[in-house]
Amino acid sequence: MSETENSTTTNFIRQIVEQDLKAGKNDGHVHTRFPPEPNGYLHIGHAKSIVLNFGIAKDYNGQCNLRFDDTNPHKENIEFVDSIQQDVRWLGYDWQDRLFYASNYFQQLHDFAVELIQAGKAYVCDLDGEQMRAYRGTLKEPGQESPYRSRSVEENLALFARMKAGDFADGERVLRAKIDMGSPNMNLRDPTLYRIRHGVIHHQTGEAWCIYPMYDYTHPVSDALEGITHSLCTLEFEDHRPLYEWVLDNISIPCHPQQIEFSRLNLEYTVLSKRKLTQLVDEGFVEGWDDPRMPTVAGMRRRGYSAASIREFCLRIGITKSDGLVEMGMLENCIREDLDAHAPRRMAVMHPLKVVIENYPQGQSESLTAPNHPKDEAMGERQIDFCREVYIDQADFREQANKKYKRLVTGGEVRLRNAYVIKCEEVMKNNQGEIVELRCSYDPETLGKNPQGRKVRGVVHWVSAQHGVKGEVRLYDRLFNQANADKVEEGGRFTDNLNPDSLRTLTDCYFEPALAEAGVGEQYQFEREGYFILDSRQAAREALVFNRIITLRDSWAKIDKAGG
RNA sequence: UGGGGCGUCGCCAAGCGGUAAGGCACUGGGUUUUGAUCCCAGCAUUCGUAGGUUCGAAUCCUGCCGCCCCAGCCA
DSSP, rough: SSSOOOOOOOHHHHHHHHHHHHHTGGGGEEEEEEEOSSSSOOOOHHHHHHHHHHHHHHHOOEEEEEEEEEOOOGOOOHHHHHHHHHHHHHOOOOOOOOOEEGGHHHHHHHHHHHHHTTOOOOOEEEOOOOHHHHHHOOOOSOOOOOOOTTTOOHHHHHHHHHHHTTOOTTTEEEEOOOTTTOOSGGGGSSSSEEEEEEEETTTBBBBBSSSEEEEEHHHHHHHHTOSSEEEEEGGGGGGGGGHHHHHHHSSSOOOEEEEEOOOOOBBBBBBBOOHHHHHHHHHTTSTTTTOOOOBHHHHHHTOOHHHHHHHHHHHHHHHSOOOOOHHHHHHHHHHHHHHHHHEHHHHSSSSSEEEEETSTTOOOOEEEEEOOOOSOOOGEEEEEEEEEEEEEEEGGGESOTTOOOOEEEOOOEEETTTTTTEEEEEEEOOOOEEEEEEEEEEEGGGSOOOOSSSSOOOEEEEETTTEEEEEEEEEOOSSSSSSSSOOOOOOOOOEEEEEESSSSEEEEEEEEEEGGOOOOOOEEEEETEEEEOOTTTTTTTTSSEEEEEOOOOHHHHHHHHOOO
């Protein structure tokens, strides 16, 4: 993390932390935590939370724990536990020896529950799910008290022990907090604290428990047990805060963390809910959690986004309580900024058009030197082979065009990037009238210098037909067609918004020889095309497969579209 | 009037009673062997809205409008 990240970042949460520090609260300590449930892969919304939590710990000399909120074994598994750790590390953060699981606290959670029962603040309820819903009331009407609410402490203790011992089936009993069925806050209408789950093997505790604590009960206790000072979560938990407080106020625990909520990230043209991402994976709309089109950390890594640019993005969007929809352009700018500075330049032709340079001797070739970066000399240079036959991109030739078209036209000149100026002498077509080859001449006096007395229209990239390496390129585009991908028509599904062209594969591409040695994780700029990275899943194969990370900014596209 | 939140430029976001930061996007112009990068310039007389308090209001008060969240034995 040596890059200069926005150090002036401030937000309302940091202000609270600073005030607390100034007031000497928590003995001057700051301790945060990132608490994912291992029921899916991390996405860029989690990255926002990670950057916030670990960033605050780092900037205020504090600590940040990684804690798995693993209270619902039904949806969780070890693959997710592993991927989350890998992704947090990849993003550049270190929890040192502070890796925890809510399940580490199952015994203590149980003991505190017994405390609540003894204090008459929790009871075992026999209502089933449907009945419970009916008793809960509605948003505008108060609920009714459960007929089991007034059980004696002794009976509750005995029943809870039997729940734990496995005497009851799933759903048969539940432990509830005794708070207020008439509360306007639904979360306070005697929320469930424990439920029964048989027949699932918890990835950490195996079959040791058949009762599992709910999030609302587990979270405050876990935070307090770990000495968390500031418990940061997203806005939808705002209504849960009174319950968070209630739990800590009613058990014998000295620590009392402060819960602070911020708005979750919404990004244009993608979805950021684990439920929907899971559907995309399970229903085969994408290759997997690490599909380069996914907004997951694993997907973005495979796509070629750097950890630094994702961090930068998270800092730029800020932390507030107002919900918004962030433009893709914001992310894309962060990606490009990083890539422009660090990616070595190369040449690749994706829609090849053969060019024969008639005045270049048959059988001859020469090695040209090209810088790896136009501004950063320290990045060195590489050799490129030039010969009589080269490929240029089909988009870089038009039989005729107006003055705005700065590429090759019949009878016109153009510079081959890092090489000579060529002139189009003749256009060869097949029986269908399609252009199949260009006959050109080159000016041997134009290597490293401009021709005298005439102006060359533009510069075009190329690859030697003899020396170039053939391979595949995968062009990725936005996953959804709608900026607000969550928004669906009546009766529709969010997958209706999927972009059918989010992946296009080009198999007839030519890469300059240096790219044959490309390694996993190395990002390149294919000049005039965009940024690319070797696909990490294809790397072991013979064929070269490059993923397009992102295009270059393209002001020509606008001009061309407007009619030149 | 169920409860809880949020409304500052197209997007994100500073601002915390003293007269609207910054970034992204966009629009001009310059440099350029990438139509990239870089550089320079422009881009909110106004802060959802209507009143009120004040010498002074995006900031304080009141009403109204709009949007988001909550009725899992999910997190």
